[in-house]
Amino acid sequence: MFDDFFIRALxxxxxxxxxxxxxxxxxxxxxxxYFGDTLAHSALLGVTLAFTMEFNIAISVFVIxxxxxxxxxxxxxxxxxxxxxxxxxxxxxxxxxxxxxxxxLTFIRFDIMGLLFGDILAVSVNDLLIIWIxxxxxxxxxxxxxxxxxxxxxxxxxAEAEGLNPDRAKAIFTIxxxxxxxxxxxxxxxxxxxxxLIIPAAMARNLSSSPQSMVIYSIIGGLLSVIIGLFTSLxxxxxxxxxxxxxxxLLFILSLFKIKxxxxxxN
Amino acid sequence: xxxxxxxxxxxxxxxxxxNNKWLVKGVSLQVEKGKIVTLIGPNGSGKSTTAKxxxxxxxxxxxxxxxxxxxxxxxxxxxxxxWTLPLRVNDFMMLTESLNKDTIDEALSLTxxxxxxxxxxxxxxxxxxxxxxxxxxxxxxxxxxxxxxPVQGVDFTGEIALYELIKKIxxxxxxxxxxxxxxxxxxxxxxxxxxxxxxxxxCSGSPMDVAKNNEYKALFGEQASQILSRYEHxxxxxxxxxxxxxxx
Numbered sequence: 188m189f190d191d192f193f194i195r196a197l198x199x200x201x202x203x204x205x206x207x208x209x210x211x212x213x214x215x216x217x218x219x220x221y222f223g224d225t226l227a228h229s230a231l232l233g234v235t236l237a238f239t240m241e242f243n244i245a246i247s248v249f250v251i252x253x254x255x256x257x258x259x260x261x262x263x264x265x266x267x268x269x270x271x272x273x274x275x276x277x278x279x280x281x282x283x284x285x286x287x288x289x290x291x292l293t294f295i296r297f298d299i300m301g302l303l304f305g306d307i308l309a310v311s312v313n314d315l316l317i318i319w320i321x322x323x324x325x326x327x328x329x330x331x332x333x334x335x336x337x338x339x340x341x342x343x344x345x346a347e348a349e350g351l352n353p354d355r356a357k358a359i360f361t362i363x364x365x366x367x368x369x370x371x372x373x374x375x376x377x378x379x380x381x382x383x384l385i386i387p388a389a390m391a392r393n394l395s396s397s398p399q400s401m402v403i404y405s406i407i408g409g410l411l412s413v414i415i416g417l418f419t420s421l422x423x424x425x426x427x428x429x430x431x432x433x434x435x436x437l438l439f440i441l442s443l444f445k446i447k448x449x450x451x452x453x454n
Numbered sequence: 455x456x457x458x459x460x461x462x463x464x465x466x467x468x469x470x471x472x473n474n475k476w477l478v479k480g481v482s483l484q485v486e487k488g489k490i491v492t493l494i495g496p497n498g499s500g501k502s503t504t505a506k507x508x509x510x511x512x513x514x515x516x517x518x519x520x521x522x523x524x525x526x527x528x529x530x531x532x533x534x535x536x537w538t539l540p541l542r543v544n545d546f547m548m549l550t551e552s553l554n555k556d557t558i559d560e561a562l563s564l565t566x567x568x569x570x571x572x573x574x575x576x577x578x579x580x581x582x583x584x585x586x587x588x589x590x591x592x593x594x595x596x597x598x599x600x601x602x603x604p605v606q607g608v609d610f611t612g613e614i615a616l617y618e619l620i621k622k623i624x625x626x627x628x629x630x631x632x633x634x635x636x637x638x639x640x641x642x643x644x645x646x647x648x649x650x651x652x653x654x655x656x657c658s659g660s661p662m663d664v665a666k667n668n669e670y671k672a673l674f675g676e677q678a679s680q681i682l683s684r685y686e687h688x689x690x691x692x693x694x695x696x697x698x699x700x701x702x
Contacts, residue, residue: 215538216538216539334550337549338549338550340539341535341539341541341546341549342530342533342534342535344506344509344511344528344530345528345530345533345549345550346549346550347509347510347511348506348509348510348511348526348528348530348600349526349527349528349550349551349594350524350526350550351550392538392540395540396540396542396574397540397541397542397545398539398540398541398545399545400540401540
């Protein structure tokens with residue numbers, strides 16, 4: 188069954204959507220969109236390193252993104268620069284360094300478009316294992332830290348005062364962000380990973396009245412985006428990442444009609 | 455039981471320094487089971503900071519804090535909740551601890567906001583939200599309640615009722631309460647121990663002791679201490695459990 192490249196891409200995309208759904212909600216709630224982008228940009232460096240050292244891409248991306256997150260936290264503590272400036276600095280410099288390194292790697296054939304925007308031809312059975320096992324691990328961890336993470340998202344001091352250890356939850360969540368980028372890079376592409384996190388969750392926000400329902404709608408939105416996007420990609424020979432994100436955007440636009448209705452009801 | 459076992463939290467010469475400036479310094483106090491300790495003082499005197507030190511929110515403090523319980527309920531003074539979160543009152547009640555329906559309903563009824571249970575948190579008025587905050591803090595049946603101006607924005611009759619409730623809870627749950635309040639009337643009627651802050655502990659003791667203190671008078675003015683003495687005159691009777699008034 189997994190002989191067919193398209194089935195593999197579909198199974199991979201579905202696995203990714205299950206994880207980006209809940210994580211994306213937290214990205215929106217905690218205003219981490221640009222943070223996710225920064226980690227994703229650094230992924231290019233991770234990929235190039237993986238090629239140079241003939242190492243697994245997902246693990247290499249995960250390590251580089253985690254290191255970048257640590258550097259960011261240190262810079263936030265030790266400089267007076269605002270957070271968004273630091274994020275921009277790291278995002279663009281890590282992307283630039285990644286591209287420069289690629290320039291040196293003339294001996295390797297590189298599909299840079301596939302890397303940036305996803306490639307459904309590239310998903311191997313090995314990648315499926317990484318996505319589903321890694322994804323299950325991410326979701327389990329998220330379930331474990333849900334309470335402190337959510338409570339501190341609502342109010343940090345309440346969570347800290349009532350003994351939930353929000354700092355630990357935040358650190359673990361940062362690592363989960365690096366992990367989801369690592370596992371979804373093949374299917375969505377590194378430039379569009381943040382879109383996969385944010386857009387289905389944004390759509391879900393328009394439809395939901397509680398955190399739990401937002402997570403569920405976000406997963407459903409992600410699944411639909413992946414399925415619609417991948418079929419489009421197959422049909423019209425477009426890159427998988429942009430096709431998935433465009434499908435997500437259409438779902439988001441549809442969800443806007445729901446808000447209009449509920450605002451009307453209120454008035 | 456000796457007094458020591460009743461201590462829930464104890465501050466020893468505690469303080470917080472930020473950018474080389476002490477926000478509050480040299481605070482020693484303790485909150486015991488079933489007792490209400492109130493912090494008073496002008497704006498910027500370090501009341502909220504002291505409460506947060508007691509809660510262990512700040513990591514780098516001067517002096518030390520000994521905390522003997524993890525069952526804590528907290529009503530912060532300012533709470534900036536991001537309204538992009540779809541959060542109903544019911545979800546908010548279970549923010550830090552999972553509670554069953556009856557417990558939630560009971561707490562919301564006590565603070566008079568049970569009818570708001572399914573409302574979105576962003577749609578509440580300031581006073582309604584304050585009542586929800588208080589309900590959330592007491593619903594966990596904590597050992598230690600830290601209430602930072604818990605009735606701000608609540609209407610006048612509600613304010614009195616909520617202070618009555620706070621007093622009742624301290625008795626029923628035999629929990630210790632660290633209260634910050636601006637309302638001197640209430641402070642003096644409900645409190646076992648008053649700590650008057652102004653960047654440091656300017657005076658402390660029973661409400662009457664504090665009222666007579668000269669530093670307190672200098673801080674709050676002559677009128678404030680009259681409030682207290684007037685208050686004492688009002689109580690030439692006690693209320694029995696049956697709600698009857700008994701002359702002393």
